Structures are given as structure tokens and as C-alpha cells.
Amino acid sequence: MTAVPDLMSATAGRSGVTAAGDMTSVAAHRAGIIATVAALPPRRMRLEEADGAVLAEDVTARWPLPMFDNSAMDGYAVLSSDVASATPAAPVTLPVKAEVTAGDPRSRRLTAGTCVKITTGAALPAGADAVVRAEWTDGGLDRAIITRPVRPGESIRQAGGEVLPGDLLLAAGTALDAPQIALLAAAGQHVVLARPRPRLTVLSAGNELAGLGGSVHPGQVWESNSLMLAAAARGLGCTVRRYPLARDDKRQVRAALRAAALDSDLLVTSGGISMGGEHDVFKAALRGLDTVTFRRVAMQPGTPQGFGTIGEPGVPILLLPGNPVSAFVSFCLFAGPAVRALQGRPREAPRTTAAVLTAPVRSSAGKATFISAVLNPAAGTVTPAGESTHHLSALARANALIVVPPAVTGMAQGELAEVMRL
């Protein structure tokens, strides 16, 4: 594993320094988004709904874990001193006085010189100080022949051995995935205060866009961004809604944005933001709203970008360019941090790795360039997937993006490149 300087981070600053004069750096645009997006209000939710949510408070243990001494093995609960001399050649035989299985509510007591048959997870009988695993016995029901000695405490999970009451189970800000949910369930913390998965709504608009399954008339193309961004948003853990395709009509678009903002935590649009004429419908619909800013960001693809909030309280809106590859790369760079901010998760630099270029790449001066590529992690190499930074067919074959910093206009075969995995 090679540590790579983060060419896109605000602290590394290279992008910021070298962005052309009228353009914002990728890092500065991202920092603006993170600074603006407020964490969602937390709510109490049952663990069943909490997969993908983020804890909004520290959770401390109310009970010990395990709650009671129990057996780690199927076998026999014994007093270890009773079997101290046991060997395969000279086993110890003990009468079996009872059997206790996992979940059995009756409390048992072991008498010295006897044993209790026990299953994994069953409560240890009072008086027992060890469990002899079944493999070291004959498995008898009336009397057990035991061929190995055990240490005091052997094969016992002690009450509180893992967690004591008052121990911190999970800290505020922890994302709840399978292991965290299991720990909370096992510890009896079945309702948590957490920030839910953000509700993300995807909108697209444009007279040139034809819906899926229909026909295209001359001059039209099939709309592909909303399905793409919806899938990418699910990948970020959001619950996702797609809004019906709108015509190039700023009143219609404004109404759609207003309606979507009512029950969304993040809006993502694509297209309609490039130069700002009436045909750039999202830009036209939001003109005059001083909570939304349109910028040229020093990146290729994806130079035109919009971001801000709409409605009261402000719902964040990311306005991405219309070219599908531009929209996808922009989503990767900016929607991820916005979603993390909504969940109150700590900032995280984009995860990149370094790999050796198998072919030269060219890049725009003054812009960070993102090139669809195939990363071979085993070989540590990366290969551009197509000829253009704007080809969806190349992106669809890619598993990574090569990131060329703004100050660099080309890299040779064999150079070490920064790579973002998809």
C-alpha cells in the first residue's frame, strides 16, 4: 500500500493553487458544499430500520455482555479440580446429574464429584468452574468419561467478559452496518438516536431528452442520467426517488424543485446549467435565488457546476452538468461528501491509490482531469479505458478514474498516477 498525496484536497492545495483564474478548484467547491450542508436532525429508530444510519449519540452498555456465565462449548460443566488427573490412559468418570441447554430458564447447581451436560451458550451451573468440551469425553448421558483436564475458567464465557455496564459500546458518528447493529442488538439497545439514510431526489429536464422505452424524435436523445444517478445514490446508501422528466420550462421546473424539496434531504439535477440562457433550464429556474451559486470548476469533465440550498429550511441542491460522464464524475466528487455531511459523519478525503500507467495520458491545462480507466490492483497498474474523457462507453468499462492534477498536462507510460476506485 502506497500513501499518495491527496491531489484534490484543500490541505494539499495543489489544485487550488493551479486552477485557472476564473475557475474554482475541485477542493474549494467540495469544501463549500461540506460547509453548507447541515447534518440531518437525528431521530429515534428501531434497529430494524437503522442499517445505514449514523449514530447521533454515544451508546453505553446497560448490561454486561455476556449477561451471565455461559458455556463456550458443547460438553460437561465440571469443577476443574475433579478432572485434574484425567488423561486418555486414565480418564476420570463423573456421574451426569443434569443437562442444561441454551435458553433453559432453570438455574442449576453442580455438586462436587459430578458433572452437568451442557450446550454452547447455556448458563453455567453454580459451583462449576470449567467446561470440558465434548471431544474430550465419551459423550455419555448417565456418566461421562473425561480424558483431559481443564483449567479453571476453561471454555467459559464470563458475564461481563466482553462488555461491562457503562462501557462505551459505540460512539456518536458511527455508521451502523452489520457488526454494529449486531452489537447493539446483543446488548439490548434496540432503539437508537441516529441520522437516517438521506432521501435523495434526482431530477432531469430538457426538451432533448426522451424517456426510457419510448422513441426519440430527430434531435432527441434518451435520458440516461436520472437512472445512473439514482443507482449511484443507492450506492452511497441513500433512499432514492426519481422525478418525472420535465420539459425546458422554468415554471414547471421550479414547481418540480419546490415539490421535491418538501420531502428530500438532497436534490441532484443534471444538465441545464452551462451558459445560463433560457435553454439552461435549471439555471434559468433558479436565477435570482441568492442561495444557489453557479461556478466553473477546474475539472474535466464537469466544468460547469451549481450548488446551494432551496426552500425553507434550505435543502441542499447539487446541479451537475448534463453530459453523462461529467454528471457521474461530479456525483462521485461532490455527492459523497454532501451525503456524509447530512449524516454528520466526519470529513474524509477521497480515497485514492497509486498505480503505474500502462499508456500515456493527456490532460487539460489548469483543470484536474478524470480519465475512465481499468485498475489492476494485483499488478498495481492502470490503463485508460477510452480515448475521450466524455465517453460513457469508456466509463462503463472502467473500475477507476485516473486523476491528473491541474498543473500536469500529460503523463507518460510507466509514471505513477493517482487513481480513484469506482
Add this chain to the structure above:
Amino acid sequence: MTAVPDLMSATAGRSGVTAAGDMTSVAAHRAGIIATVAALPPRRMRLEEADGAVLAEDVTARWPLPMFDNSAMDGYAVLSSDVASATPAAPVTLPVKAEVTAGDPRSRRLTAGTCVKITTGAALPAGADAVVRAEWTDGGLDRAIITRPVRPGESIRQAGGEVLPGDLLLAAGTALDAPQIALLAAAGQHVVLARPRPRLTVLSAGNELAGLGGSVHPGQVWESNSLMLAAAARGLGCTVRRYPLARDDKRQVRAALRAAALDSDLLVTSGGISMGGEHDVFKAALRGLDTVTFRRVAMQPGTPQGFGTIGEPGVPILLLPGNPVSAFVSFCLFAGPAVRALQGRPREAPRTTAAVLTAPVRSSAGKATFISAVLNPAAGTVTPAGESTHHLSALARANALIVVPPAVTGMAQGELAEVMRL
């Protein structure tokens, strides 16, 4: 990036060679699962449902992409020879004869000596051979002042420039994620033959298990595995159902398994498989069914494992041990390959990386040992997260598992360990 020998793979063989006599290696158990699980029958589905599905046929392009010559910029469509002499000092002025916007169905024709105002994505007028971007003009409506020459073809996306009819768009076996769905949408391929996300059903059973939100009586613990495995299964892209918790009653459990098999593609159970007494309810329920095998696998945690198929046609069933960490580690190792096999995806060795241990680890002889750990990718280090391989509290803090091969019983601080990311 360091290439690491795959200590768990069948080809590497180390695990297989060193597993203790009566145990199956992790690689052999996994290979048996992959060999048994048949790919799901593919079905035709709309792209809207295809996120996470896997193509079951090659998809070739029916139309060119782009479908027609169009502008890559907002600006003016021109004949490049008309503006060959343009400079900021001596601009060329052309009358604007029309305006064409994206989605406009009317076909336009450019007369030499004039220009057509054009937006990004709009169809190029016949007779034009280049577009002058708006930044190099005064943006005029009646006549445009042009300050830069353009090459023939400049700022034009040519019909078929990205994809030609008959080109392979995506190959059978491709998993459909955001970019692939976008490509199919843009190419007009709105119904695909694909293997859907597998439907995975999680079952748990045991008298010792109390449901979430309720109270535990003495000897009981709260059930945590089904929520954990459901979350992990969603992480693998499955649609997931949890079956209500069953008592230790083999008839009830058999009925639940039979019902779940009717509309599941994969069943995953936890617990009830260790020694095979009546209290090991899944083992008892499946006794005599020669399509299910129970084994001791040379791994820690997670030695007892079951796998097979039930019902007709056989639905694969993974029977995982009941300890939550054992169940989770088993799920990571065996459910992933089973899900890939269901989707007809190529086999893939578990992705591991190498990192330097910041503390020594101990491990069981003869078993591959999986230790909950915190990987620091930037530093290239890995730190055990707890003292026991069976502690859920350690797993809940972990982002990786250290994998210690069966032949190794301990590793020192500073040694390079194989690490699986979670």
C-alpha cells in the same frame, strides 16, 4: 499497492495443505459452494429494475452513439473556412440566420457566409463543419463577432463517434451499476436479459434467543444474527427477508425452511449446527437430507459449517455457526462467492491487501484465523481491535480482518499480514 499471495485460495493451496486431518480448508469449503450453486435463470427486465443485476447476454448497439452530429458547446455553427482569419484584433462577423437548441426537431441548413446559434447537444445544421464556442464570440443574436478560428470538426460530436451499430456495448456477465445502466439507457437498450439481485432469506432459531424489543428471561440472549446477516446481505446487493425466530423444534424449523425455499434464491441460517444433538435444531431438522453436508472447516472463528441445497429444484442453504462473530466471518467468506455464483459472475479471489502489524497476534494451529482489526490504509498498518476472535465489540470497531494462515500460530509486531477489508 502490494500484491499479496492469496493465502485462502484453492490455487495457493497453503490452507488446504495445512488444515488439520479432520477439517476441510476454507478454500475447499468455498470451492464446494461455488461448484454447487447454479446461476439463476435470467429474465428480461426494464433498466429501471436492473440496478445490481448481471447481464446474461452480450448487448450490441442498434444505433450509433451519438445518433446524430451535435454540438459539444454552446456557440455558433459555422463553416470553418468562413472564420479561418478570425483573431481578437481582426474578428470575423457573420449574420445569425437561425438558432437551434437541444431537442429542436426541425432540421437546419447553414448557408456559407452565415452562422447558426447553437446550444450544447443540438443537432448540427447541414452544411456546418464546426462550432465556435460562445466564449470566442460576442454572443450576438443578429450577427456574431467571432475572434478565433476553428478546425473542421471542432466542438462537434460526430454521429457514431463513440459507438457504431453492431459494436459490443456490454458483455454477458457484466454487473449493472450506474455507468452501465447509463450506457444502456443512452443507447436505447431499455430491456435487458439479466440475472436479478438474489433473494436471500435469513433464518435463526433457538430457545435461547429473545426477539428485539422484548425482555430476556434467565438463560436467554437477544437475537442479533438475523439483523446482522440481513444488513450484510444487503451489502452484497441481495434483496433480503428475515424469517421470524423459530423455537428449537425441528418440525417448525423444517416447515420454515421449506416455506422460505419456495421464493428464495439463497437461505442463510445461523446457530444450531455444532455437535448435532437435538438442541442443534438446524442440523436436526436437516438430518438424513443427503444434499446438505456439515463439516468442520479449518477456521477460527467459525469451525462448524453446513452447506447444501434443499427442495426441488435445490435452493442453496448456508448454515453458519451461531456465535455472531463466527457467523459474520463465515458470511464474508462464503456468502459472497455464493451470491456471485447465483448471478453467474466470474469467480473472484477474496480481495486482500497487506499491512504491517502494530501489535503481535496469536492464532490457532491448523486453522486460518480471522482477527477483527483496524486497517490504516494511509499508514499501511493494521491493529487488532480486541483480545478475542469472538468478541462482537471488537468486530464493531473493526474495518478489516487480519488473516493468519493455518500453518502460522503467531505473528510479531512489524510483520506483514494479509488483511481483508470489511
